[in-house]
Amino acid sequence: MAQKKFDNIYNILKQEIYDGKYNETxxxxxxxxxxxxxxxxxxxxxxxxxxxKDEGVVISVKGRGVIILEKSxxxxxxxxxxxxxxxxxLSSSHPLSIKTKVIELKEIKVSEELSPLISFPINEDAFYxxxxxxxxxxxxxxxxxxxxxxxxxxxxxxxxxESIYEYIKxxxxxxxxxxxxxxxxxxxxxKDYNNLSLNxxxxxxxxxxxxxxxxxxIFEHTITRYVPNxxxxxxxxxxx
Amino acid sequence: MAQKKFDNIYNILKQEIYDGKYNETxxxxxxxxxxxxxxxxxxxxxxxxxxxKDEGVVISVKGRGVIILEKSxxxxxxxxxxxxxxxxxLSSSHPLSIKTKVIELKEIKVSEELSPLISFPINEDAFYxxxxxxxxxxxxxxxxxxxxxxxxxxxxxxxxxESIYEYIKxxxxxxxxxxxxxxxxxxxxxKDYNNLSLNxxxxxxxxxxxxxxxxxxIFEHTITRYVPNxxxxxxxxxxx
DNA sequence: GAGTGGTCTAGACCACGGT
DNA sequence: CCGTGGTCTAGACCACTCC
Numbered sequence: 001m002a003q004k005k006f007d008n009i010y011n012i013l014k015q016e017i018y019d020g021k022y023n024e025t026x027x028x029x030x031x032x033x034x035x036x037x038x039x040x041x042x043x044x045x046x047x048x049x050x051x052x053k054d055e056g057v058v059i060s061v062k063g064r065g066v067i068i069l070e071k072s073x074x075x076x077x078x079x080x081x082x083x084x085x086x087x088x089x090l091s092s093s094h095p096l097s098i099k100t101k102v103i104e105l106k107e108i109k110v111s112e113e114l115s116p117l118i119s120f121p122i123n124e125d126a127f128y129x130x131x132x133x134x135x136x137x138x139x140x141x142x143x144x145x146x147x148x149x150x151x152x153x154x155x156x157x158x159x160x161x162e163s164i165y166e167y168i169k170x171x172x173x174x175x176x177x178x179x180x181x182x183x184x185x186x187x188x189x190x191k192d193y194n195n196l197s198l199n200x201x202x203x204x205x206x207x208x209x210x211x212x213x214x215x216x217x218i219f220e221h222t223i224t225r226y227v228p229n230x231x232x233x234x235x236x237x238x239x240x
Numbered sequence: 241m242a243q244k245k246f247d248n249i250y251n252i253l254k255q256e257i258y259d260g261k262y263n264e265t266x267x268x269x270x271x272x273x274x275x276x277x278x279x280x281x282x283x284x285x286x287x288x289x290x291x292x293k294d295e296g297v298v299i300s301v302k303g304r305g306v307i308i309l310e311k312s313x314x315x316x317x318x319x320x321x322x323x324x325x326x327x328x329x330l331s332s333s334h335p336l337s338i339k340t341k342v343i344e345l346k347e348i349k350v351s352e353e354l355s356p357l358i359s360f361p362i363n364e365d366a367f368y369x370x371x372x373x374x375x376x377x378x379x380x381x382x383x384x385x386x387x388x389x390x391x392x393x394x395x396x397x398x399x400x401x402e403s404i405y406e407y408i409k410x411x412x413x414x415x416x417x418x419x420x421x422x423x424x425x426x427x428x429x430x431k432d433y434n435n436l437s438l439n440x441x442x443x444x445x446x447x448x449x450x451x452x453x454x455x456x457x458i459f460e461h462t463i464t465r466y467v468p469n470x471x472x473x474x475x476x477x478x479x480x
Numbered sequence: 481g482a483g484t485g486g487t488c489t490a491g492a493c494c495a496c497g498g499t
Numbered sequence: 500c501c502g503t504g505g506t507c508t509a510g511a512c513c514a515c516t517c518c
Contacts, residue, residue, distance in 0.1 A: 005488070026456060030503065041489045043283070046504085059417045059456060062504045063497030067456040073359045074420045074450055119313045177299045180314045181475040185425050185445040185468040203443035203468045205425040207475075210314055216266060216299060216307040228425040228443045235421040235447075235475075245507070270484065281508045286485090302485045303516030484516070494506075 009038050009048035017057060017068055028058065028066040056236045074234070102160050103130040103142075103195075107149065118146050118221035119210055125149040129160055138197040141226035151219040174213040181209035183233065192225055201228045249278050249288035257297060257308055268298065268306040296476045314474070342400045343370040343382075343435075347389065358386050358461035359450055365389040369400055378437040381466035391459040414453040421449035423473065432465055441468045 013028065022028060029037065034045040049066055052058045056075075060066045110124040120126060126146050133141040147155060147164075152172065159167045168176060184206045188196075192204050204225045211220040253268065262268060269277065274285040289306055292298045296315075300306045350364040360366060366386050373381040387395060387404075392412065399407045408416060424446045428436075432444050444465045451460040 004486090032503085041491095043490095044488060047487085049504095056418060056420055059452070059454065060504060061417075061454050061497080062495065063502075064454075065497095065503060067454070069418070069452055069456045070458050071359065072420050072450045072458060073356055074422050074448065116313055119311065176479050177301075178296060178309070178479055179475075179477045180296055180312050181477070182314050183423065183473040183475060184471070185443065185466075187441060187468055201427060201443055203425065203441055205445075208314065209475075210312045212299070212309055214299065214301050214304075214307075216309045218310050218312060226425075228427055231424070233423040233475075235419075235423060235449075235473075237419040237421070239416050239418055244505090272484085282510090284507060287506085289485095300485060301516080302514065303483080305484060305516095482516105482518090485514090487511100487513075489511075490509095492506100492508075495504090497501100497503075499500075499502105 005038075005040055006044045006047035006051070009034070009040065009045060010051040012038075013048060013052060014057065017052075022068055026068045028068065030065060053238070059238075097136055099134040100161055101132040101134060102157050103132060105129050105155065105157055105160055108146075110146075119218050120146060120148065120221065127152070127155045129155070131160065132195055138227075139195060140197065140230050141224055142191075142195045143222050143224045145220060145222040148217070148219045151213060151217060174215065174219075176211060177214045177216075178212045179209055180212075181207055183207050186225075196225070196227050198227055203228060205231065207233075245278075245280055246284045246287035246291070249274070249280065249285060250291040252278075253288060253292060254297060257292075262308055266308050268308065270305060293478070299478075337376055339374040340401055341372040341374055342397050343372060345369050345395065345397055345400055348386075350386075359458050360386060360388060360461065367392070367395045369395070371400065372435055378467075379435060380437065380470050381464055382431075382435045383462050383464045385460060385462040388457070388459045391453060391457060414455065414459075416451060417454045417456075418452045419449055420452075421447055423447050426465075436465070436467050438467055443468060445471065447473075 013034075016022065017028075028034070028049070031042055031045050031049070034048075035042050038045065049058065049060060052066075053060065056069060058066050058068050106128050108126055108128045110118070110120045110122055110126055112122055114120070115122045115124075126149055129143070129145040129147065131143050131145070132139050133143070151174065152164075152168065155164070165176065168174070185203055186206050188198060188202050188204050192198065196204065198204070204227065207222075207224040207226075209220075209222050209224075210218045211222070213219050253274075256262065257268075268274070268289070271282055271285050271289070274280075274288075275282050278285065289298065289300060292306075293300065296309065298306050298308050346368050348366055348368045350358070350360045350362055350366055352362050354360070355362045355364075366389055369383070369385040369387065371383050371385070372379050373383070391414070392404075392408065395404070405416060408414070425443055426446050428438060428442050428444050432438065436444065438444070444467065447462075447464040447466075449460075449462050449464075450458045451462070453459050
């Protein structure tokens, strides 16, 4: 399943936790015991534990041990949230018919005013792309995206209609490495009323994000605006 | 400043990056060179780099190096976002007058219906607390919180009016370790209209969170509902 | 092929929690 | 006091990038 040793240990421990193997103590075996159990070094065991910590499954407390977190109702909701650009549709009980409608795709030069808003240099050649996400015949979200032309090369409507990320993964010689975003609730504007199935609502959720490639360059800036009551975004925070 | 060696290295590197020392290459020195520079082991250097990665300052690519991320307009906004329960007020140009108004504080027994909603066991003794956050005379957010009585002990109105977290930190024998949350946009309900300065808006942002102590126990469940156009929540995601 | 970060090992001492 | 996780060292080999 996993060739990396610490990844393998991580998976086994996660499964064992899930199966309730440590329910009595609510503690993982000590690192020393895990070293023996998996015939590995302590560093490797600690890497596996790090993964569990990052995921919110355990915390480790010096002098006490590695403690399994109590179950939360938020866990289930936040599970496999990868479905739709990091935000998860609430209507996932039925198989979704997700359609992407391309409203506009054009080439632009980044203006002085636009530049600070999207973190692209002035005069950069870019694609401007506007898309609506229609789920089960409701327009639940739309995106305004900017892509740097010199990084993504050629974009056309058929690529934009399918997955641009698939296109990047399969056809381009860089990788998508990280994403910075902020999240807001805003009053709806004219475009929102035109594009979205807002019903009586007069607000939208807004996610504004920059996406980086494996050279540390921003190649995409996207503003996603989505209707209320349909999406959730999972968060996890470690204190200290 | 920092007694931990890797913390010290992290701070120095972050400052150097900020000062533009590596602007030409957009690369940190190789790990081997950092080992020499800081007279440390490679593991220690890698821990420092790990901190920079977690913070979205660099990415590391095998065979290429540790790459400094291009600056994003979202960085500045997301900076020091610790101000208000993890969400940052947009009106931070002036010093804020944040007041907390306690609406209700009572002891309850968790019912069968409530239990799955807040991840507290049925019949658990808990405090129910309702508070409004008034910022510059506007009611911008309110919280409904549940605290496990056997963990937080005694809560009273004067504690609730000030910071409960300060009370925990100073007076109780456990630590706050992690927080799981989800974020939604919802239509406003009656309570929202009563409690918040919604103006014309008919939606609210909702953050629902569980907070853990250093025994892995959930001791708090809070639902925060806040007005549109006033808050942002920063997000950061590493791919792979 | 040379240089990079990723993984892994086998030790050591320290700080903290619980007894 | 003992056992725990936190930090740190000094090495090794591998997978990947780039020339």
